Amino acid sequence: MRCKIIHLMLGLILVLLLSVSVTIKASVTDDGYKQCEHTVKNWASSSADSEVKDDKHALRDLLFFLHVPRTGGRTYFHCFLKKLYSNSQECPRSYDKLRFNPRKPNCRLLSTHDDYSMMSKLPKEKTSVVTILRNPIDRVFSTYEFSVEVAARFLIHPNLTSVARMAKRTRRKTSGVSTLDIWPWKYLVPWMREDLFARRDARRLRGKTHLVTNNSYDMEDILMPLHEYINDPIARDIVHNGATFQIAGLTNNSYFAEAHEVRRCVLKYHSLGEYVLEVAKKKLDDMLYVGLTENHKESATMFANIVGAQVISQHTISSSSADVAEGPEQLVSYFSELQGNNTNQTLKNVSSTDKDEIARGNLTVGKLTEAYESCISSLRNSQAERRVNSLKRIYPANFTKEARRQVSEVLIQEITSLNNLDVELYNYAQYIFTKQQAHMTQSMVYDEKLASTLSTSTYPSIYNSPYSKFVLLSITGLLFLLFVFFFVNSRRRTSKVKL
Numbered sequence: 001m002r003c004k005i006i007h008l009m010l011g012l013i014l015v016l017l018l019s020v021s022v023t024i025k026a027s028v029t030d031d032g033y034k035q036c037e038h039t040v041k042n043w044a045s046s047s048a049d050s051e052v053k054d055d056k057h058a059l060r061d062l063l064f065f066l067h068v069p070r071t072g073g074r075t076y077f078h079c080f081l082k083k084l085y086s087n088s089q090e091c092p093r094s095y096d097k098l099r100f101n102p103r104k105p106n107c108r109l110l111s112t113h114d115d116y117s118m119m120s121k122l123p124k125e126k127t128s129v130v131t132i133l134r135n136p137i138d139r140v141f142s143t144y145e146f147s148v149e150v151a152a153r154f155l156i157h158p159n160l161t162s163v164a165r166m167a168k169r170t171r172r173k174t175s176g177v178s179t180l181d182i183w184p185w186k187y188l189v190p191w192m193r194e195d196l197f198a199r200r201d202a203r204r205l206r207g208k209t210h211l212v213t214n215n216s217y218d219m220e221d222i223l224m225p226l227h228e229y230i231n232d233p234i235a236r237d238i239v240h241n242g243a244t245f246q247i248a249g250l251t252n253n254s255y256f257a258e259a260h261e262v263r264r265c266v267l268k269y270h271s272l273g274e275y276v277l278e279v280a281k282k283k284l285d286d287m288l289y290v291g292l293t294e295n296h297k298e299s300a301t302m303f304a305n306i307v308g309a310q311v312i313s314q315h316t317i318s319s320s321s322a323d324v325a326e327g328p329e330q331l332v333s334y335f336s337e338l339q340g341n342n343t344n345q346t347l348k349n350v351s352s353t354d355k356d357e358i359a360r361g362n363l364t365v366g367k368l369t370e371a372y373e374s375c376i377s378s379l380r381n382s383q384a385e386r387r388v389n390s391l392k393r394i395y396p397a398n399f400t401k402e403a404r405r406q407v408s409e410v411l412i413q414e415i416t417s418l419n420n421l422d423v424e425l426y427n428y429a430q431y432i433f434t435k436q437q438a439h440m441t442q443s444m445v446y447d448e449k450l451a452s453t454l455s456t457s458t459y460p461s462i463y464n465s466p467y468s469k470f471v472l473l474s475i476t477g478l479l480f481l482l483f484v485f486f487f488v489n490s491r492r493r494t495s496k497v498k499l
Helices: 002-049 073-084 116-121 136-156 160-173 185-206 226-230 233-238 242-248 259-268 270-285 296-319 326-339 344-351 355-360 365-394 409-418 420-456 458-464 466-498
Strands: 062-066 109-112 127-133 289-292
Touching (some): 002 259, 002 270, 062 073, 062 116, 073 109, 073 365, 116 127, 127 296, 127 420, 136 185, 136 226, 136 242, 136 409, 136 420, 160 185, 242 270, 242 420, 270 420, 289 296, 289 420, 296 365, 296 420, 409 420
Parallel strands (some): 062 109, 062 127, 127 289
C-alpha cells in the first residue's frame, strides 16, 4: 500500500514538473514572439515613413536597376541599359559588384544585385527604381540550376586545393569581378562546388556505378538532389522568398543595421512575414517600372516606352543645352558630400559630353526595340553554349524543360509553400504590371491625339491657304507704301531746313 502511495506521489510530482517546464517554455516562446513582433513592426513602420511622395511615373536623375537574380535582368542590362547609358554614366562598381561606391558623381545608372537597402546610400528624391520579377517556382529551379552550372566549371581541377590556388593566381593578374564575388552566388556556388567535388570523390572510391534514375533533379551520385537543396539552411536563408527579402531590403547583404534581426524573426515566426510582404508591395508600388520574366515581349515593350523613352528624352534635352542641369548638379553635390570631396572639378566633368552621348541623341524607342531584339539573340546563344559546356562535366545530368516535368508534384508544392511570400508578391506584381500597361496605353493614345490635333490644327494650315497668302501680300505692300511715304516726307523737311 505504501509503495502504491509513493508511486502515486512520484507520478504527481513528475506531472507537476512537466507542466511547469511546459509553462516556462511556452512563456519564453511567447516572450520571444512578442519581442520579434515588436522588432519587425518597428522596422516596417520606419520603412513606410521613409518613402518619397512624388510622381513615380517620371524618370529622375539616377536610375537604380534592382536586379533580382535569375529574372532575365542581365539581358535588360546588356540589351537595354547599355544602349541607353554610356560607360561614363554608369555608377562605379555597378551591376555584378557587391557594393556601391559613389566615387563617380555624375553617374546616372546603378545596376546591381544589391537589395533595396541600397536606397539608404542614394538621394531618394532623385532616384527611380526598376525591377523584374519571376514566377517563384521557376526562379528556385533556375537558381538551383545556375548554382550547379557555375560550380561544375571548377570540375576541370583535380581537387579543391587546386581551385583555391587558381583563384589566388587569377586575383593577382586581374582586378575584375568573378561570379564568386556576386551576391548571392558568393554563397551558393562554393556550397555547390564543395558538394560536387565530394560526390565525385565518392564515385571514384566506389568505382563506376549504374545510375538508378534518369531524373536530373534527383541524381544523388552526381549532384545534390533538388529536394535536399531546397531544405538546406543555406537555401532557406538565401533562396526562398528571396525576391521579397531583396525588395524589402532584408537580404544577408543588406545595409540596414536591423536587417539580420528582422530576418531571424521572420524565419523563426513565419506569420511575421506578412509585415515584410506589405513593405515589399509598397516598394513595388513606388517603382517606375516592374517587369515580369514570363511576359517577356510585353515587358520589353513597356520598358522601352516607359523607361527608354524618358532616358532618350533626357539625352535630347542635355544634348541641346551646354549648361549643367539643376538635377545632375544637385546629384553631384549629394555624392560629393557623401565622399567629402571638393565639387569644383567634378562639376566640370558633368557638363562634358562624350561621343556615345551624342550618338544616343539620335536614338528613338523604335530603334531601341530593334537593337534589343538583335542583342538578346546573340546573348542567349552565348549563354546557352556556356551552359552546355558546363553541364558536360556532370553528365548525364541535364537541365531542360522536359527534365523539369519529371519533378514530382509533391516537391513542387513544397517549393511553393517555402516561397509563400514570393508567390503573393509575384501575384501583386502581375496586378501592377496590368496597371502599367493601362497607363502606357493611355499615354500613347494621348500622345497620338495630341500629334493628330497639331497636324490638323487651323493654325499651321492657315498659312498655306490662298486667302492667307493674299492677306500677307497686302500687308507687305501696305508696309512698303508707308515706308516710302515717311521717307519722302522726311526728305522734304530736310530740304526746307537747308533753305
